[in-house]
Amino acid sequence: MTVSxxxxxxxxxxxxxxxxxxxxxxxxxxxxxxxxxxxEVSCSDGGMLLRRPFSVYDTTAESLxxxxxxxxxxxxxxxxxxxxxKVNIIGPLGKGFxxxxxxxxxxxxxxxxxxSLRLLSKAIVEAGGECDAIFGFRKREEIPETIVGDFSRTAxxxxxxxxxxxxxxxxxxxxxxxxxxxxxxxxxYCCGPTAMLRALVPLLSLKTTxxxxxxxxxxxxxVCYGCTINTDRGxxxxxxxxxxxxxxxxxxxxx
Amino acid sequence: xxxxxxVELGAIGSxxxxxxxxxxxxxxxxxxxxxxxxxxxxxxxxxxxxxxPKAGNPQPRIYEGPCYLINSIGLENQGVDxxxxxxxxxxxxxxxxxxxxxxxxxxxEFVTIARKLNSIDGLLGLELNLSCPNVDGxxxxxxxxxxxxxxxxKACGSCSRFPLIAKLSPFQAIDDSFALAxxxxxxxxxxxxxxxxxxxxxxxxxxxxxxALSGGMSGPAVKPIALKMIYEISRSVDIPVxxxxxxxxxxxxxxxxxAGARAISIGTMNMVDPSLPGQIMGxxxxxxxxxxxxxxxxxxxxxxx
Ligand SMILES: Cc1cc2nc3c(=O)[nH]c(=O)nc-3n(C[C@H](O)[C@H](O)[C@H](O)COP(=O)(O)OP(=O)(O)OC[C@H]3O[C@@H](n4cnc5c(N)ncnc54)[C@H](O)[C@@H]3O)c2cc1C
Ligand SMILES: Cc1cc2nc3c(=O)[nH]c(=O)nc-3n(C[C@H](O)[C@H](O)[C@H](O)COP(=O)(O)O)c2cc1C
Ligand code: FES
Numbered sequence: 299m300t301v302s303x304x305x306x307x308x309x310x311x312x313x314x315x316x317x318x319x320x321x322x323x324x325x326x327x328x329x330x331x332x333x334x335x336x337x338e339v340s341c342s343d344g345g346m347l348l349r350r351p352f353s354v355y356d357t358t359a360e361s362l363x364x365x366x367x368x369x370x371x372x373x374x375x376x377x378x379x380x381x382x383x384k385v386n387i388i389g390p391l392g393k394g395f396x397x398x399x400x401x402x403x404x405x406x407x408x409x410x411x412x413x414s415l416r417l418l419s420k421a422i423v424e425a426g427g428e429c430d431a432i433f434g435f436r437k438r439e440e441i442p443e444t445i446v447g448d449f450s451r452t453a454x455x456x457x458x459x460x461x462x463x464x465x466x467x468x469x470x471x472x473x474x475x476x477x478x479x480x481x482x483x484x485x486x487y488c489c490g491p492t493a494m495l496r497a498l499v500p501l502l503s504l505k506t507t508x509x510x511x512x513x514x515x516x517x518x519x520x521v522c523y524g525c526t527i528n529t530d531r532g533x534x535x536x537x538x539x540x541x542x543x544x545x546x547x548x549x550x551x552x553x
Numbered sequence: 554x555x556x557x558x559x560v561e562l563g564a565i566g567s568x569x570x571x572x573x574x575x576x577x578x579x580x581x582x583x584x585x586x587x588x589x590x591x592x593x594x595x596x597x598x599x600x601x602x603x604x605x606p607k608a609g610n611p612q613p614r615i616y617e618g619p620c621y622l623i624n625s626i627g628l629e630n631q632g633v634d635x636x637x638x639x640x641x642x643x644x645x646x647x648x649x650x651x652x653x654x655x656x657x658x659x660x661x662e663f664v665t666i667a668r669k670l671n672s673i674d675g676l677l678g679l680e681l682n683l684s685c686p687n688v689d690g691x692x693x694x695x696x697x698x699x700x701x702x703x704x705x706x707k708a709c710g711s712c713s714r715f716p717l718i719a720k721l722s723p724f725q726a727i728d729d730s731f732a733l734a735x736x737x738x739x740x741x742x743x744x745x746x747x748x749x750x751x752x753x754x755x756x757x758x759x760x761x762x763x764x765a766l767s768g769g770m771s772g773p774a775v776k777p778i779a780l781k782m783i784y785e786i787s788r789s790v791d792i793p794v795x796x797x798x799x800x801x802x803x804x805x806x807x808x809x810x811x812a813g814a815r816a817i818s819i820g821t822m823n824m825v826d827p828s829l830p831g832q833i834m835g836x837x838x839x840x841x842x843x844x845x846x847x848x849x850x851x852x853x854x855x856x857x858x
Contacts, residue, residue: 521578
């Protein structure tokens with residue numbers, strides 16, 4: 299059930315040059331959030347009209363954490379929240395990932411898109427499956443080491459790559475995919491910039507692949523039709539019918 | 554003192570609360586309904602439905618500025634036939650009185666939709682979204698002449714079994730001619746304002762910032778404009794006026810009631826926080842108590858220059 303909860307900041311840590319891991323106290327939302335679902339965070343105390351949507355990065359019985367990449371006014375304001383400050387959060391929202399018991403999965407994440415894959419990786423392992431992950435960032439300073447560390451506990455093989463600059467592996471996620479037998483997996487899960495997702499379509503659209511999409515949202519609650527995208531079943535709301543869609547159903551040329 | 558929080562909306566009847574939810578910002582999606590459950594909502598207005606399904610405008614459909622929202626949804630909806638077929642499944646148990654918003658490109662289209670809606674039982678009314686920019690046979694934007702508005706209201710009135718609300722755009726509320734035309738043609742109430750036609754450009758890409766050329770502006774920035782229009786129009790017509798445009802708090806709602814609105818409607822800010830109806834009613838109740846006001850119309854009667 300979707301609820302509105304006033305959540306206090308437990309911690310707000312800078313984890314990369316432009317990313318923060320923010321942990322909020324939450325019982326109700328944290329308790330029911332499923333992999334791939336998101337929350338809508340009120341930024342009204344920072345002077346913003348609309349809430350901002352973020353994937354649920356991780357949960358415990360009393361907390362909810364988000365990985366927030368600073369891209370504008372709202373995310374910068376959230377990055378500056380101090381311990382004890384309270385914000386109103388609505389969630390959990392949207393339809394998340396589906397999990398196949400015992401399957402081998404490949405997670406592909408770009409930038410802050412890795413956030414939506416954390417609960418998923420835990421759930422896959424809990425369901426007796428295993429997962430490998432390939433994460434791409436633009437440059438080394440953008441790699442959130444703490445978060446990569448979290449994933450290294452659930453992902454069997456974790457590859458981190460950067461588009462440019464000095465790092466053990468350079469290149470994008472497509473380059474890394476080309477180096478492995480990516481056919482061996484039962485399921486694929488992708489979240490990241492639209493350009494990355496689109497590049498993956500020729501390789502993965504005929505497989506069991508789920509993608510998590512983003513759209514500018516007004517309500518996030520399924521009522522305004524601000525976030526509609528085209529699919530093979532007509533217009534679908536990213537906030538309500540998604541954010542997770544099968545790669546096959548999305549009309550990629552319209553995105 | 555016992556304060557009466559109900560409102561009489563003329564031929565529409567009485568609402569348990571003066572707070573309504575505006576067209577395009579109410580829907581039966583589960584997360585929203587879960588958040589809205591138990592809120593003191595007098596009536597909800599559906600998203601505008603049209604004769605045929607509409608796919609709506611390309612992305613992006615939402616632009617947020619300081620204190621305002623521009624939307625270019627493009628009336629995405631499934632069309633009246635599907636709306637009627639699924640009405641009971643979708644709206645049967647929502648627990649709030651329902652007003653259906655309709656729009657057409659011609660008088661005939663409005664009439665056809667209104668007829669089809671007669672098959673639904675228990676609607677509180679129909680709201681005619683008269684902001685249609687389409688051009689009719691005579692080359693006039695449909696909503697640009699009061700006479701045409703009068704025609705639509707009259708034609709729908711003679712075929713619908715529900716009372717009608719004429720919803721005006723800010724351009725139709727610049728003076729009282731459209732409101733008077735609607736009232737004379739038999740509208741039960743006037744609602745205003747719809748969104749303000751507006752545009753934003755993306756200067757780096759030499760194109761509009763929304764998928765469509767332009768959109769409609771709503772939110773707190775339009776509030777003072779809406780308030781003035783409601784003040785003037787509520788003094789011209791002798792049917793109730795439902796006031797909306799940028800209401801974000803109980804104080805805002807009281808301002809609208811004081812300006813002359815019989816009921817108020819919330820849109821943009823209720824999407825951001827669906828507990829707004831309760832917050833507004835709490836403020837109104839406290840205000841009435843403090844000022845010894847027994848009923849809602851008394852709020853505007855106390856207003857003076
Ligand atoms: C379902 C969903 C899950 C998301 N999960 C995360 C997450 O886990 N971590 C994270 O850092 N970000 C996530 N985002 C993106 C995040 O919502 C936006 O970055 C944020 O709303 C920007 O707010 P702002 O005020 O800082 O930026 P603004 O000043 O509003 O805009 C700055 C830039 O961000 C872009 N932008 C704005 N809103 C969105 C949006 N809703 N989606 C995509 N781009 C947007 C704008 O086009 C602009 O280029 C998610 C978005 C969605 C829809
Ligand atoms: C996303 C969105 C969609 C809307 N869709 C409709 C619509 O379909 N029909 C209509 O008559 N008004 C529509 N409106 C206008 C509102 O009903 C209301 O008149 C306007 O937004 C002003 O109120 P507000 O500032 O409280 O939102 C829409 C507004 C928004 C923000
Ligand atoms: S953001 Fe309003 S329907 Fe998706």
